Amino acid sequence: MxxxxxxxxxxxxxxxxxxxxxxxxxxxxxxxxxxxAARSGLEVKIDVADETTIAWAAESLDAFDHVISTASAHHDVPVPDLEHGKVQAAFSAKVIGPLLLAKHFAPRMPADGSFLFFSGIVGWQPKPGTVVKGTANAALAALVTHLAVELAPLRVNAIAPGLTDSGTWNRLPDERRRALYDSAAAASLAGRVGTLEDVTDAALWLLGAGWVTGETVHVDGGARHR
Ligand SMILES: NC(=O)c1ccc[n+]([C@@H]2O[C@H](COP(=O)([O-])OP(=O)(O)OC[C@H]3O[C@@H](n4cnc5c(N)ncnc54)[C@H](OP(=O)(O)O)[C@@H]3O)[C@@H](O)[C@H]2O)c1
Structure with missing residues (x-):
């Protein structure tokens, strides 16, 4: 690897x-x-909701073999509470952003290069209050198959993690986070939440998996099957 x-x-x-x-x-x-690349303060500024930042990075940096995006923007509310701008931000992060990354970076990538994007289990587990996240994640799975066909032989794949202890949930109070982890662990076949290692093992494998393209790899401890 x-x-x-x-x-x-x-x-x-x-x-x-x-x-x-x-x-x-x-x-x-x-x-x-x-x-x-991040939205602020790092080596390279890329906000996937802002095409000029993507175009600038693609034009001014040396070409890349692999382009990865984990961008996501949450808008988990019931339908009557939807806000148009936040819906757009969610789709920018997971659908339009990856499309624009493909538009600007693919032309300079080598034939054995690849894109790797991040979907998520909610795309396959509809629940009230998650319509935006679920639809954006499912759309991303469709997007990688379409991009894989159009950009071939470049490979385009996604990972759909289940609930993962990535640090992102640290924004919740301890008690709520523990309850969330307990219920997600119980709802998986593996009986636990995901770790950074679980998800990055899959990412490293996909970057080198030369005969895998147009796929969404589910890394969720079997939670979709409960
Ligand atoms: N952790 C989980 O339980 C879980 C479950 C299912 C799916 N996933 C998916 O896996 C991916 C990574 O998850 P994570 O837990 O590491 O999430 P995270 O901590 O929320 O990280 C999301 C990343 O997206 C970046 N981002 C957001 N909007 C962006 C934009 N417009 N342009 C560029 N970057 C943007 C954020 O960067 P800034 O520093 O600029 O904010 C952050 O680095 C996400 O797509 C998430 O939806 C995670």
Missing amino acids: SENLRGKRILVVGGARGIGAEIVRRTGQAGADVVV
Whole structure:
């Protein structure tokens, strides 16, 4: 696995924290030349909701072998409370943003390059209050198959994690976070929530899996099947 990534140039949008930061750490450890992009304060500024930042990065940086985005924007409310701007932000992060990354970066990528995007289990588990996240995640799964066909032989894949202890849930009070983790663990076949290692193992594998394209890999402890 490490040999696949040695010397490869990898861009990680959303690489400042959570799953993205762990991908940065592990691909770097595997010998890749990794560039971190975030909305502010880092090496490279990319806001996937702002095409000019994507175009600037694609034009001014050396070409990349792999482009990864973990971008997501939450808008988990019941239908009567939907706000148009927040709906657009959610679809920008998961659908329009990846499309624009493909538009600007694909033309300079080598034939064995790839894109890796992040969907999520909610796309396959409809529940009240998650219509935006669920639809955006499911749309991303459709997007990778379409992009894989149009951009071939470049590969385009996604990972759909189940509930993962990525740091993102640390914003919840301890008690609520524990309750969330307990119920997610009980709702999975593996009997636990995901770890950063679970998800980044799949990411590193997909970056080197030369015969896998147009796929969404479910890394959710079997939670979709409960
Ligand atoms: N953790 C889970 O339980 C879980 C479950 C299912 C799916 N997922 C998916 O897995 C991915 C990574 O999850 P995570 O837990 O690491 O999430 P996270 O901590 O919320 O990280 C999301 C990342 O997206 C970036 N981002 C948001 N909007 C952006 C934009 N417009 N342009 C560029 N970057 C943007 C954030 O960067 P800033 O630093 O700029 O805010 C952040 O680095 C997400 O797509 C998430 O939906 C996670």
